[in-house]
Amino acid sequence: MRMRRAHSVEQVRAAEATLLAQLPGGTLMQRAAYGLSVAIGNLIGFVYGARVVLLVGSGDNGGDALYAGVLLARRGASVTAVLLSDRAHAEGLAALRRAGGRIGAAEDIPGADVVVDGIVGIGGRPGLKPEALALVQLAARHGVPMVAVDVPSGVDVDTGETPEPHVRADLTVTFGTHKVCHLVDPAAAACGTVHLVDIGLDLPPATAEAFQAEDVRSLYPVPDGESDKYSRGVLGLMAGSAQYPGAAVIATSGALGGPVGMIRYVGPDSVAAEIRAVHPEMVHGEGRVQAWAVGSGLGQALDKQAVARLLAGPEPVVVDADGLTAIDGPVAAPALLTPHAGELARLLDVPRAEVEARGLEHARMAAERFQATVLLKGSTTVIAAPDGRVRVNTNASAWLATAGSGDVLAGLCGSLLASGLSPFDAGAVGAYLHAAAAHLAADGAPLTAMTLATHLPAATRHTLTP
Numbered sequence: 001m002r003m004r005r006a007h008s009v010e011q012v013r014a015a016e017a018t019l020l021a022q023l024p025g026g027t028l029m030q031r032a033a034y035g036l037s038v039a040i041g042n043l044i045g046f047v048y049g050a051r052v053v054l055l056v057g058s059g060d061n062g063g064d065a066l067y068a069g070v071l072l073a074r075r076g077a078s079v080t081a082v083l084l085s086d087r088a089h090a091e092g093l094a095a096l097r098r099a100g101g102r103i104g105a106a107e108d109i110p111g112a113d114v115v116v117d118g119i120v121g122i123g124g125r126p127g128l129k130p131e132a133l134a135l136v137q138l139a140a141r142h143g144v145p146m147v148a149v150d151v152p153s154g155v156d157v158d159t160g161e162t163p164e165p166h167v168r169a170d171l172t173v174t175f176g177t178h179k180v181c182h183l184v185d186p187a188a189a190a191c192g193t194v195h196l197v198d199i200g201l202d203l204p205p206a207t208a209e210a211f212q213a214e215d216v217r218s219l220y221p222v223p224d225g226e227s228d229k230y231s232r233g234v235l236g237l238m239a240g241s242a243q244y245p246g247a248a249v250i251a252t253s254g255a256l257g258g259p260v261g262m263i264r265y266v267g268p269d270s271v272a273a274e275i276r277a278v279h280p281e282m283v284h285g286e287g288r289v290q291a292w293a294v295g296s297g298l299g300q301a302l303d304k305q306a307v308a309r310l311l312a313g314p315e316p317v318v319v320d321a322d323g324l325t326a327i328d329g330p331v332a333a334p335a336l337l338t339p340h341a342g343e344l345a346r347l348l349d350v351p352r353a354e355v356e357a358r359g360l361e362h363a364r365m366a367a368e369r370f371q372a373t374v375l376l377k378g379s380t381t382v383i384a385a386p387d388g389r390v391r392v393n394t395n396a397s398a399w400l401a402t403a404g405s406g407d408v409l410a411g412l413c414g415s416l417l418a419s420g421l422s423p424f425d426a427g428a429v430g431a432y433l434h435a436a437a438a439h440l441a442a443d444g445a446p447l448t449a450m451t452l453a454t455h456l457p458a459a460t461r462h463t464l465t466p
């Protein structure tokens with residue numbers, strides 16, 4: 001599996017225009033419709049005799065649905081088009097009629113085997129008109145599987161926001177490349193399974209990327225025969241307090257589940273004793289380190305000046321939880337900030353709900369403002385670099401929403417930084433392995449932060465073994 005790359009609508013339009021100029025008219029739509037018809041057949045498991053209802057809007061998205069309907073009708077499906085506009089794709093409609101399809105209405109939906117959402121594609125504005133919404137809701141009430149053409153109609157394609165009612169699909173069949181809405185929540189959750197059909201587009205660098213195992217494999221710092229504990233990296237940990245000693249223990253577990261060779265803990269003796277009880281290999285006290293992880297569980301023990309000194313560099317630093325409150329402007333050190341929505345809202349001085357609704361935008365904004373990579377934790381984790389690059393991690397487990405899970409991530413990302421990865425790579429690899437460990441550890445049941453951390457080596461082994 002390769003990295004999933006998402007492009008903006010503007011990039012897709014430009015790539016399509018180039019290709020459209022080179023190919024006979026209708027070629028791209030035929031490629032799209034063919035891939036769509038095959039995916040629909042695969043979803044429902046049969047085509048001959050299948051009852052297929054197409055919801056058809058005014059644009060080419062409806063055209064794709066109509067031509068897929070033509071192909072399904074030729075294979076023996078009973079295809080009905082419900083037209084949501086009197087400007088529906090004329091040639092597609094004529095072709096469907098010739099193939100034996102017919103024009104139908106809402107009453108065709110309850111008995112259908114599948115409904116195809118060709119209401120709007122990348123030309124759509126967020127939201128559904130009341131008539132379209134009623135049809136979509138009818139299909140949902142009757143449990144009819146929904147296949148979205150290109151994108152679930154009504155979502156914001158370029159941001160993954162869902163400010164208005166929208167389609168919730170079981171399968172989304174997209175063309176040429178992924179769009180941001182396929183990778184970024186809340187829209188990503190409305191896509192169901194996403195299937196990409198190649199239509200031959202020649203695309204520029206992506207707007208957002210989602211890491212796959214292969215990408216992690218290509219970056220993970222695997223030690224070799226020459227490595228020793230110092231060359232593998234030493235991580236300085238400034239975390240935990242008398243108030244929250246557990247955070248330091250958990251962050252250490254997360255770090256030791258990563259590639260680092262050694263951990264130096266900097267903090268009170270009482271916390272060091274707690275860490276040592278679980279991890280006797282930990283070293284207590286200042287010394288040379290290749291990277292820092294600061295913030296988890298510092299609570300009232302937070303020494304803003306000490307954190308500010310680390311933020312001034314030169315070592316790379318992961319800043320989590322309480323450590324984030326020491327940030328008030330651009331960070332000089334190569335830094336990875338790991339806020340959740342509430343912490344990012346505080347950093348940017350905006351309401352939390354804003355960050356939750358528009359995570360991508362706010363992560364980007366913070367990355368630019370603080371000149372640091374920002375990893376915004378959530379059901380989709382967004383990792384934004386100050387140069388505008390974005391990666392997302394979409395394989396999180398809902399069981400990850402547990403106390404201490406963020407401390408594991410901070411430790412792990414620190415470990416990756418200390419072994420030489422850039423903040424952007426450390427964030428992407430860390431988020432991927434953290435989620436992979438959660439899937440292993442939870443296995444459909446609750447997990448604790450410590451079990452999460454102890455599953456990091458197994459998750460890494462699975463990921464690094466092709």
Ligand SMILES: NC(=O)C1=CN([C@@H]2O[C@H](COP(=O)(O)OP(=O)(O)OC[C@H]3O[C@@H](n4cnc5c(N)ncnc54)[C@H](O)[C@@H]3O)[C@@H](O)[C@H]2O)[C@@H](O)CC1
Nearest residue numbers: 016028029032058059060061120121122123124125127150
């Ligand atoms: N351009 C191409 O070469 C290709 C395009 N393809 C398809 O074409 C789609 C884009 O087609 P279009 O550019 O025609 O745009 P759309 O099919 O997305 O629809 C745009 C139309 O819908 C109306 N509209 C916008 N928001 C709406 C809303 N919320 N509710 C109701 N109507 C709304 C607009 O007034 C406009 O007429 C892609 O998503 C894809 O499905 C594919 O066939 C592959 C090739």
Ligand SMILES: [K+]
Nearest residue numbers: 117120149153
């Ligand atoms: K659609």
